[in-house]
Amino acid sequence: MRRLVTFFATVAAVGMAAFWFVTRPDTLPRDALAGLVGDEARGERIFWAGGCASCHMAPGSEGARVLELAGGQKFPSPFGTFIAPNISPDPVHGIGGWSAHDLANAMTRGVSPAGQHYFPVFPYTSFARARFQDIVDLYAFLLTLPAVETPSLPHDVGFPFDIRRAIGVWKRLFFNKNWVVSGDLSPTETRGRYLSEALAHCGECHTPRNILGAMERDRWLAGGPIPGGKGNFPNITPAKLDWSEADIVEYLTSGFTPDYDSAGGHMALVVDNMAHLPPEDRTAIAAYLKKVPPAE
Amino acid sequence: MKRMLVATTVAAMALAGSVMGQDAPFAMQIKARQGIMEYRALNIGVLGAMAKGETPYDAAAAQKAADNLVMTTMIDMSMLWPEGSDHSANPASTADAKLWTAEADVAGKDAAFAAAAKAMQAAAGGGLDGVKAAMGDLGGACGGCHKVARIPK
Structure with a gap:
């Protein structure tokens, strides 16, 4: 009997360890952005192409206010309601404390600076195809925007979709960085x-x-x-x-x-x-x- | 007595219906305002076809279309947008009830459209580049209301 308990305990431990290993956030190498220098003007073009403001501005913003990336817009889904976070340069509530490397990890790996998986409502499955130079330029531009002291709100996502580690499994199944349209292109x-x-x-x-x-x-x-x-x-x-x-x-x-x-x-x-x-x-x-x- | 009351009520309702000419709520107002939108689209279409290169630039035709557009901004539309005449009252309308809130700032958006139409009027006769440049603001001004208060199709 004791041997059986030990056996199952071992299986459970190995299973947990395997889950932990398989679902660990996969981050960029430390030197991924080495030698790249950001350019604000080029970054602005990336900003508009990426449509950052449309999701991250405060709900209903118009005109110059769209550059205040306070977050707060809600995105309903079959898994719950996601709420866009503050990505203004505010050091507390926004990304003011981030490095360009943090932004690149977020956009191309879907991993937060604290090492947590982002929900794929943040379109890193697309941004993963972006060039690092463009991300460094975007970072330079984002830091020129007004800082907003609006706290980010937690997502309203129920069990089991709120288990962030499970997103690691999702990524293994579906995170595909290859171009969708291939073949001869001008x-x-x-x-x-x-x-x-x-x-x-x-x-x-x-x-x-x-x-x-x-x-x-x-x-x-x-x-x-x-x-x-x-x-x-x-x-x-x-x-x-x-x-x-x-x-x-x-x-x-x-x-x-x-x-x-x-x-x-x-x-x-x-x-x-x-x-x-x-x-x-x-x-x-x-x-x-x-x-x-x-x-x- | 009761029967007479019913008959009178039915007759009165039929009369009211025929006076309105339409049975669905706000049907005439919705038709009228949609007509104005289509008239605008028709005139913007003349300018857009030139901007896209589908038809050759014609200064007189462009000017006429832009003038027409400005004329539509001078119509008094207060009768056309009664409160409650939104999509939920009559599915023929794609207007969301949000349109009637102070937040939607319809007056401000209307003024922006009038300004964009005037800018097109000033540019239309002066060459294709001017038409192309004015199209962006015109589209943005149309979008002003459509963004906040139109039911997606």
Whole structure:
């Protein structure tokens, strides 16, 4: 009997150790950013391409207030409600105490400075494809923004999804940094892919998700229901989006659809961001969208 | 007596219905304001087609479209947006009830649209680059209300 107890205790201990090992946060090497120097001006372009403000600004901010990244917007999901944190340069409530390395770990590994997994509502599964130089530039720009003393609120996520270590398993199953659209791409299409798949994280809304909340790569940008809201994220693959490249560029510039309605909802915020980019970036995104495999 | 009361009520309701011309609540107001939106879209479409390069730039046509747009900002719309005429009262409307809150600041957004239309009016006849440059603000001004108070389609 005692031997049996010892046996099961050992199995349990080994199991726990294996879980602990398998789900440990995987961080960047210490020297990952060695030699890189951030540039604020370039960082601003990354900031708008990445759409940081649309999620991290205080709810309902407009105009210059979108640069106050106080957090507080709510994102309902089948797993609970996530609340965007303060990422202003405030040293207590924001990221004022972070290094560029911390930001790179957060964006490309989904790991906090304290070594905890982030929920993938923070789109690190897309940002993981970003170049380190761009992250260092973004870091330089973020530090120029106003500091806001608004405490970040805890997410409202129930058991078992609140077990952060379990996200380590999720990452092992679904964290895929490879480009989704592959094959022969022109330089413009390649730039468009970088903007769309790495920075603008179009797929996070426009790609349907499986039961565990991971994007279905074989149905990339095929659309899906809006969690906790009315309506659908539209399918923007060539199977459904029959707009010309000029139509897409106009939409990303002014928000006008081909029948001169204007963008609404969260997409209107995306258009505001895209309008800050140089025209060639919007042209690149339009060219990329034409190369996405059609999916019904 | 009771039957007469019912009959009178039904007759009165039918009369009210025919006077309104529509059965659903706020149907006329919703139709009228959507008509104005479509008229705006039609005129912006003339400018947008030039901005995109779908039609050649035509200074007179651009000016006419921009002038029309400015005219729509001068219509008194107080009758068109009665409180409660939102999507939940009549699904024909895509207006969210938020539109009627002070927070939505419709007056400010309306003024921004009028300013963007005026800027387009000033630019439209002066060359394609001016039209292109003015499109962004115009779209942003349309989005002003659509962002905060429109039900997604």
